[in-house]
Amino acid sequence: xxxxxxxxxxxxxxxxxxxxxxxxxxxxxxxxxxxxxxxxxxxxxxxxxxxxxxxxxxxxxxxxxxxxxxxxxxxxxxxxxxxxxxxxxxxxxxxxxxxxxxxxxxxxxxxxxxxxxxxxxxxxxxxxxxxxxxxxxxxxxxxxxxxxxxxxxxxxxxxxxxxxxxxxxxxxxxxxxxxxxxxxxxxxxxxxxxxxxxxxxxxxxxxxxxxxxxxxxxxxxxxxxxxxxxxxxxxxxxxxxxxxxxxxxxxxxxxxxxxxxxxxxxxxxxxxxxxxxxxxxxxxxxxxxxxxxxxxxxxxxxxxxxxxxxxxxxxxxxxxxxxxxxxxxxxxxxxxxxxxxxxxxxxxxxxxxxxx
Amino acid sequence: xxxxxxxxxxxxxxxxxxxxxxxxxxxxxxxxxxxxxxxxxxxxxxxxxxxxxxxxxxxxxxxxxxxxxxxxxxxxxxxxxxxxxxxxxxxxxxxxxxxxxxxxxxxxxxxxxxxxxxxxxxxxxxxxxxxxxxxxxxxxxxxxxxxxxxxxxxxxxxxxxxxxxxxxxxxxxxxxxxxxxxxxxxxxxxxxxxxxxxxxxxxxxxxxxxxxxxxxxxxxxxxxxxxxxxxxxxxxxxxxxxxxxxxxxxxxxxxxxxxxxxxxxxxxxxxxxxxxxxxxxxxxxxxxxxxxxxxxxxxxxxxxxxxxxx
Numbered sequence: 001x002x003x004x005x006x007x008x009x010x011x012x013x014x015x016x017x018x019x020x021x022x023x024x025x026x027x028x029x030x031x032x033x034x035x036x037x038x039x040x041x042x043x044x045x046x047x048x049x050x051x052x053x054x055x056x057x058x059x060x061x062x063x064x065x066x067x068x069x070x071x072x073x074x075x076x077x078x079x080x081x082x083x084x085x086x087x088x089x090x091x092x093x094x095x096x097x098x099x100x101x102x103x104x105x106x107x108x109x110x111x112x113x114x115x116x117x118x119x120x121x122x123x124x125x126x127x128x129x130x131x132x133x134x135x136x137x138x139x140x141x142x143x144x145x146x147x148x149x150x151x152x153x154x155x156x157x158x159x160x161x162x163x164x165x166x167x168x169x170x171x172x173x174x175x176x177x178x179x180x181x182x183x184x185x186x187x188x189x190x191x192x193x194x195x196x197x198x199x200x201x202x203x204x205x206x207x208x209x210x211x212x213x214x215x216x217x218x219x220x221x222x223x224x225x226x227x228x229x230x231x232x233x234x235x236x237x238x239x240x241x242x243x244x245x246x247x248x249x250x251x252x253x254x255x256x257x258x259x260x261x262x263x264x265x266x267x268x269x270x271x272x273x274x275x276x277x278x279x280x281x282x283x284x285x286x287x288x289x290x291x292x293x294x295x296x297x298x299x300x301x302x303x304x305x306x307x308x309x310x311x312x313x314x315x316x317x318x319x320x321x322x323x324x325x326x327x328x329x330x331x332x333x334x335x336x337x338x339x340x341x342x343x344x345x346x347x348x349x350x351x352x353x354x355x356x
Numbered sequence: 357x358x359x360x361x362x363x364x365x366x367x368x369x370x371x372x373x374x375x376x377x378x379x380x381x382x383x384x385x386x387x388x389x390x391x392x393x394x395x396x397x398x399x400x401x402x403x404x405x406x407x408x409x410x411x412x413x414x415x416x417x418x419x420x421x422x423x424x425x426x427x428x429x430x431x432x433x434x435x436x437x438x439x440x441x442x443x444x445x446x447x448x449x450x451x452x453x454x455x456x457x458x459x460x461x462x463x464x465x466x467x468x469x470x471x472x473x474x475x476x477x478x479x480x481x482x483x484x485x486x487x488x489x490x491x492x493x494x495x496x497x498x499x500x501x502x503x504x505x506x507x508x509x510x511x512x513x514x515x516x517x518x519x520x521x522x523x524x525x526x527x528x529x530x531x532x533x534x535x536x537x538x539x540x541x542x543x544x545x546x547x548x549x550x551x552x553x554x555x556x557x558x559x560x561x562x563x564x565x566x567x568x569x570x571x572x573x574x575x576x577x578x579x580x581x582x583x584x585x586x587x588x589x590x591x592x593x594x595x596x597x598x599x600x601x602x603x604x605x606x607x608x609x610x611x612x613x614x615x616x617x618x619x620x621x622x623x624x625x626x627x628x629x630x631x632x633x634x635x636x637x638x639x640x641x642x643x644x645x646x647x648x649x650x651x652x653x654x655x656x657x658x659x660x661x662x663x664x665x666x
Contacts, residue, residue, distance in 0.1 A: 037464060037575035039471040152618070185617045188629045192579045193570040195610065198374055202614035205366045218474075219570040241474040241572065352617075355625035 400459025430559020
């Protein structure tokens with residue numbers, strides 16, 4: 001009798017436990033903090049596409065958009081942590097310190113910071129995408145498609161992420177066409193369609209016939225379409241905005257990572273780590289290639305994409321020299337992640353100085 | 357670098373294109389201010405015009421409906437301002453600021469369904485003449501109708517204020533609403549009309565951005581141009597022709613600094629980026645040194661509520 005009681009007690013406990021776990025798994029709430037509006041059709045928009053994937057996977061999500069990278073961010077984070085969210089994604093570089101600060105006060109909430117490097121507490125993880133791999137592909141296309149040998153590049157702010165992109169792009173373009181010049185214009189904004197269009201127009205007026213961008217709006221590809229030059233989409237597939245101009249786009253695909261991490265919280269397997277995924281892991285996606293590209297170039301790009309994914313090709317393979325001719329990466333070597341994360345010098349062939 | 361004469365033409369044409377929304381909004385606000393009303397809601401009215409124009413273009417497919425719809429949307433939102441400040445006699449500054457915040461918020465709400473939709477191509481005029489005259493061709497030909505209208509508007513506005521009877525009435529209402537009222541002029545009606553006209557021009561300026569300049573809808577796409585337009589009215593000392601010059605200087609400095617970067621001029625980029633704002637401040641300082649001129653050109657009752665028991 002006793003045995004039976006104990007057994008039924010234990011089995012009901014197990015049942016209860018399983019039910020609770022199942023309930024908890026369903027109850028995990030994720031929050032997202034955005035720098036811009038979800039309607040930017042760029043950086044924030046793509047993060048929100050990722051959030052919707054989490055929602056589709058059966059979890060509850062909240063988001064706060066247009067959060068400045070200041071003390072406001074701390075207040076928003078604290079409020080989200082206080083209101084029952086189990087995991088909070090902070091999706092801009094400037095949230096690095098607020099994220100770590102608030103994480104200390106809420107050890108039971110998981111924090112995930114995009115594009116940063118500080119993980120001061122065990123409940124802070126960081127993640128970013130190797131966008132520079134996408135830019136290797138864009139550089140290869142630009143170097144092949146240009147006729148004027150002048151390639152325009154609209155840049156946002158002089159931070160390693162952007163410099164790395166310029167370098168990766170230029171190295172790839174030079175490899176297929178040693179005569180190209182990359183002209184860079186700093187717009188000092190991530191997101192101002194008018195200004196971005198004006199920057200692109202200036203480059204086109206100065207002879208650039210391919211325009212690359214590291215700002216977020218679709219204004220640049222539209223300007224390229226109007227002027228009859230080529231361009232590349234940024235963050236999302238921008239082909240429908242400029243069907244003739246856009247040769248391909250580099251898309252940010254956060255969904256799978258977000259779903260993984262929220263599931264990990266649900267299963268109790270979440271751990272602190274630094275994730276830096278590229279084409280191979282599907283975080284960086286190359287959109288369809290435009291039919292204006294000759295078939296041998298398309299084949300070349302597809303092969304390059306596969307090689308970057310498998311790791312056979314690395315965007316930064318030596319010998320690489322800086323502007324002054326100093327060796328940065330020796331022949332046969334590749335740049336390590338530390339060097340990439342802190343890259344603040346132009347490679348040889350990029351014109352001008354990095355604004356200080 | 358050899359300076360190609362057509363290249364100079366292209367730069368001037370880009371500067372003019374970037375000045376269009378500033379000219380439209382400033383000329384509209386100028387009329388409002390000349391009637392003695394200070395409407396700080398320019399940014400809000402522009403963004404409402406931008407979303408209305410884009411939404412109507414997407415839904416109806418008609419550019420004409422979209423352009424006039426954007427102007428009408430500007431009129432409607434400025435009606436709220438007019439009702440509050442003229443009928444309920446609220447404070448101009450506070451009401452105007454509220455209008456801007458309201459406009460930005462509601463445009464984002466309406467705009468949710470219009471993100472990521474490409475705009476339609478807006479027809480340009482005299483495209484075939486584009487390569488006929490060196491230097492002048494890119495400046496004169498191949499622009500939208502709104503572009504030509506914007507460059508005619510300061511002259512029309514100037515003529516209207518100086519040479520027409522209605523223009524005189526507007527100025528009288530702005531300088532001395534009491535005297536105008538004693539002359540039998542319905543001050544409130546004139547101010548209503550001037551506010552609504554200002555709304556229409558701001559709506560058109562917004563539609564230019566979302567339908568012609570960068571044909572797409574994204575939140576906050578006016579990017580502070582409404583505030584610059586407001587500053588330009590002061591900058592011009594309420595003279596429409598000077599608005600034209602101010603808008604060209606402001607738009608021009610932004611574009612020229614991009615060209616200097618692309619050419620590789622070794623000036624710190626941060627300085628170049630700040631240049632349009634620095635120059636605006638310098639000009640404002642220079643203008644305000646002449647206090648007599650400011651006093652003479654500022655509408656005397658600007659921003660003051662007019663209360664008449666009738």
